[in-house]
Every structure is written in C-alpha cells, then in structure tokens.
Amino acid sequence: MTAANTPSPAALSRAVAESLPLAERLFAELQARTGDGVGLTRDAYGKGEQIAHDLVAEAARSLGLEVRADAAGNLTMTLAGRDRARPGWFSGSHLDTVPRGGNYDGAAGALAALAALTALKRLGHRPAADLTAIAIRCEEAGSWFGGRHGGHLGSRAALGLLWPGELDSAVRLDTGKSLAWHMEAAGFDPARVRSGPPLLGPERVRGFVELHIEQGPVLEAAGLPLGIVTSIRGSLRARSARCLGAYTHSGAVPKELRHDAVLATVELLGELDRAWDGVLARGQDLVFTVGKLFTDPEMHGLSKVPGEVRFTLDIRSQETATMRAMEAEAQRLAAGIGARRGVRFELGPFALSEPAAMDRGIRERLAEGCRALAIPHQEMPCGAGHDAADFTRVGIPAAMIFVRNQGGSHNPGERMEIADFGEGVRLLAWFLATADLPPPAGAGFAKAG
Numbered sequence: 207m208t209a210a211n212t213p214s215p216a217a218l219s220r221a222v223a224e225s226l227p228l229a230e231r232l233f234a235e236l237q238a239r240t241g242d243g244v245g246l247t248r249d250a251y252g253k254g255e256q257i258a259h260d261l262v263a264e265a266a267r268s269l270g271l272e273v274r275a276d277a278a279g280n281l282t283m284t285l286a287g288r289d290r291a292r293p294g295w296f297s298g299s300h301l302d303t304v305p306r307g308g309n310y311d312g313a314a315g316a317l318a319a320l321a322a323l324t325a326l327k328r329l330g331h332r333p334a335a336d337l338t339a340i341a342i343r344c345e346e347a348g349s350w351f352g353g354r355h356g357g358h359l360g361s362r363a364a365l366g367l368l369w370p371g372e373l374d375s376a377v378r379l380d381t382g383k384s385l386a387w388h389m390e391a392a393g394f395d396p397a398r399v400r401s402g403p404p405l406l407g408p409e410r411v412r413g414f415v416e417l418h419i420e421q422g423p424v425l426e427a428a429g430l431p432l433g434i435v436t437s438i439r440g441s442l443r444a445r446s447a448r449c450l451g452a453y454t455h456s457g458a459v460p461k462e463l464r465h466d467a468v469l470a471t472v473e474l475l476g477e478l479d480r481a482w483d484g485v486l487a488r489g490q491d492l493v494f495t496v497g498k499l500f501t502d503p504e505m506h507g508l509s510k511v512p513g514e515v516r517f518t519l520d521i522r523s524q525e526t527a528t529m530r531a532m533e534a535e536a537q538r539l540a541a542g543i544g545a546r547r548g549v550r551f552e553l554g555p556f557a558l559s560e561p562a563a564m565d566r567g568i569r570e571r572l573a574e575g576c577r578a579l580a581i582p583h584q585e586m587p588c589g590a591g592h593d594a595a596d597f598t599r600v601g602i603p604a605a606m607i608f609v610r611n612q613g614g615s616h617n618p619g620e621r622m623e624i625a626d627f628g629e630g631v632r633l634l635a636w637f638l639a640t641a642d643l644p645p646p647a648g649a650g651f652a653k654a655g
C-alpha cells in the first residue's frame with residue numbers, strides 16, 4: 207500500500223461529515239424503537255438487541271458492505287480489501303444495553319465503525335486487506351445473565367474464550383433459559399460455538415479498535431473531545447465480605463465489652479481509604495469502592511449494638527500487583543482491627559480480572575492521527591470492562607478511543623455531542639485508511655502488535 211492510496215485529511219474530513227447524517231438517523235431510530243419509557247433497553251439475545259442488529263445490518267447492506275452474522279450472532283460489515291486472505295482490521299462495539307440504559311454505551315462504537323467505512327467507501331478507498339465493522343452481542347452480560355459465566359458473552363463466544371459448559375451455565379435472569387437456548391432461539395448456532403475452532407482469531411483479525419463513550423467525567427472536565435485508552439483496568443473484587451461481632455443492648459453494655467461490627471467496619475474502610483491515598487502518592491493507579499454496606503434488617507435495631515455487617519470491596523488498577531497489595535493491606539488491617547475490637551472479619555474470596563494493556567503501536571498511530579487531523583486529546587486509563595480486553599487475551603492487538611460524554615453511562619442520561627462523535631469517526635477512518643502503511647521515517651513508531 208502506498209501513501210498515494212491514502213486520502214488527504216481534508217478529503218477524509220469531508221467524507222466523514224457526509225456520513226454523519228446516517229449515524230444520526232440510526233441513533234434516532236434506536237432511540238425511537240428501543241426506548242422503554244424511561245431509558246433504552248436492548249436486551250442481550252432478546253428483542254431489543256435484535257432490533258438494533260436488524261437496523262444496523264440493513265443500513266450496512268444498503269451501503270454495499272458485505273454483511274454476515276457469525277454463529278454467536280455477532281454482526282460483521284466488511285469493506286473488501288485487495289488481498290482477501292490477509293488478516294484485516296476490525297472496529298466496533300456492542301449493541302446491547304443495560305436495562306433502562308442510554309443510547310450511546312456500545313452503539314456509538316458500532317455506528318462509528320459503520321460511519322468510518324461509509325466515508326472510506328465514499329472516497330473510493332481500496333484497503334490492502336478487509337476492513338470490518340463489528341456489532342458485538344451481549345457485552346452487558348452481567349445485567350442479563352445470571353448463573354455461572356465470565357461476562358462479555360458475545361465477544362468471548364467469538365474468540366473461543368467461553369469456559370467449558372458456559373453456554374449452559376449462563377442463564378438469562380428473566381427467562382431462566384440458558385445462553386445456548388437464547389442463541390438458538392435468536393437464529394444462531396451454539397453447537398458451532400461449542401465445537402470450535404474460534405469464530406475470530408489472530409489469523410483473521412490484524413487488530414481491533416473500539417470506540418466507546420467515556421463512562422466518567424474526565425474528558426468533560428479537561429475540555430477534550432477524545433481520549434486514547436492506555437489500558438483497561440483489571441478488578442479484584444470481594445463480593446461477600448463480612449464483619450462478625452455480637453448483638454447486645456445499646457444502653458447496658460460498656461464500650462470495652464462490646465463487639466461492634468459497624469464501628470470495626472467503619473475503621474477498616476477509613477484505613478483503606480488512607481491506604482488508597484498512599485498508593486496514589488506513590489504514583490500508582492488505583493480506584494477503590496465499597497458499593498454495598500449494610501446491617502441485617504432482620505436483626506438490626508436502633509437500640510442494639512450491631513453484630514454483623516456485610517459489604518463488598520471493588521479494587522481496580524492497571525497493575526495486578528497494586529490490586530494484590532491492596533488486598534493484602536485489607537487482610538492485614540482486618541486482622542489487627544478485629545483483634546483489637548473483638549470482632550472477626552471474613553473478607554471471603556477475591557475474584558481477579560487481569561488488566562488489559564492497549565497495544566502501543568495502535569496507540570501511537572491514533573496519537574499521530576489526532577495530530578494530523580488537529581484533534582485535541584489525552585491518554586487515559588479505562589475503568590470499566592470492554593470487549594477490547596477480550597481481543598487482547600487471544601493475542602489480537604487492540605486499542606480504544608473514548609468520546610466525551612456528559613451524562614455518565616448505564617443510565618438514560620448518557621449524552622454525546624454529535625460533533626465529538628464526528629471527531630471520533632474522523633480519527634477512526636484515518637486510522638483504518640493508514641494502519642497498514644509503514645510508519646513515517648523518524649516517527650519512532652513501535653510496530654503495531
């Protein structure tokens with residue numbers, strides 16, 4: 207591929223501007239057809255997600271892209287390359303939402319990829335290898351499926367990452383039916399997913415770029431339209447931590463004879479908050495949350511010293527060692543506070559999800575694209591899980607573009623300015639048009655992958 211085949215930034219920007227009305231129309235149709243009266247509900251392997259897939263597939267077909275669904279129902283929309291045997295670039299995100307979620311978490315990435323391919327097609331661009339937009343199933347698996355599963359069921363099914371038996375042990379919360387049942391009912395082929403080989407792998411996928419709305423307020427606070435993700439934080443979570451003390455009369459028992467589970471837990475959490483400050487002061491990445499904290503409503507009372515507290519610990523970082531050190535600190539503090547206050551902490555098992563580093567070569571290309579297109583941006587970690595992490599787990603280089611979002615995510619208030627979305631599409635189209643070019647002389651690129 208030569209530089210002559212690459213559109214100029216001005217031509218590319220024009221073509222992207224011309225493809226944005228299509229994306230706006232699709233966002234509006236998604237809003238109208240998957241609204242639930244409060245927010246948007248696109249249930250994974252259910253009616254809402256299917257409406258979104260049908261809408262996007264129909265748009266892609268009318269644009270002349272090759273449209274297919276894999277055995278797990280993931281939708282691919284391909285602009286054919288000159289060498290069809292060569293692994294090509296993929297870009298996209300999921301089309302499902304949480305119940306009563308927003309219109310942009312997920313859909314922004316799938317529609318950005320479609321808009322970028324539309325712009326390249328409009329320019330008559332013939333890529334060296336296939337360029338594929340992908341709409342992934344069931345990323346919000348935690349909201350729709352219970353039982354035993356590892357989340358991100360659509361991408362993990364495609365990448366060959368499902369655990370043995372997971373197609374049966376993941377059970378939809380509302381219907382009680384298994385993932386395999388729902389996949390089949392939606393017209394797909396769980397037997398093929400089960401038998402392997404993976405539907406997607408490094409032999410077909412050169413790399414994966416996922417555009418997504420930022421789920422926090424960082425870009426809005428910084429006044430920047432785009433972020434380039436450095437890595438997706440891992441998590442270390444205790445779902446069933448407890449502090450066990452003794453229920454006694456609140457008036458009759460002096461302080462030294464109490465086993466107060468609330469005050470002991472409060473001390474532990476205060477100490478962990480200070481430990482978090484220490485980690486940050488050392489320049490390490492960490493976020494720490496106690497999302498659930500409660501006494502037993504069957505047993506507690508205004509005039510009772512509390513005998514039990516249940517809580518959760520959600521520790522996240524770009525480094526596994528930092529999360530493990532925080533876990534060790536929690537255990538050390540719990541033992542000390544427990545002994546001093548006459549209570550017993552049982553923090554329970556900690557479940558680890560490893561961080562996923564984004565590919566350095568792709569990140570440098572994206573930063574180069576921001577410079578070429580004059581898009582203000584910053585690098586930043588990502589705190590939530592995304593399909594992009596699963597691609598890295600099978601050795602596919604992956605990266606993420608964040609788009610500023612004023613309304614948080616997983617709620618009906620998700621907001622994204624179409625102008626910011628347009629900047630994301632420009633960067634994505636530029637990346638897809640130039641990704642297979644050799645790095646410019648002296649630019650110091652690490653080769654992607």
Ligand SMILES: [Zn+2]
Pocket residue numbers: 300311312345418
């Ligand atoms: Zn998402």
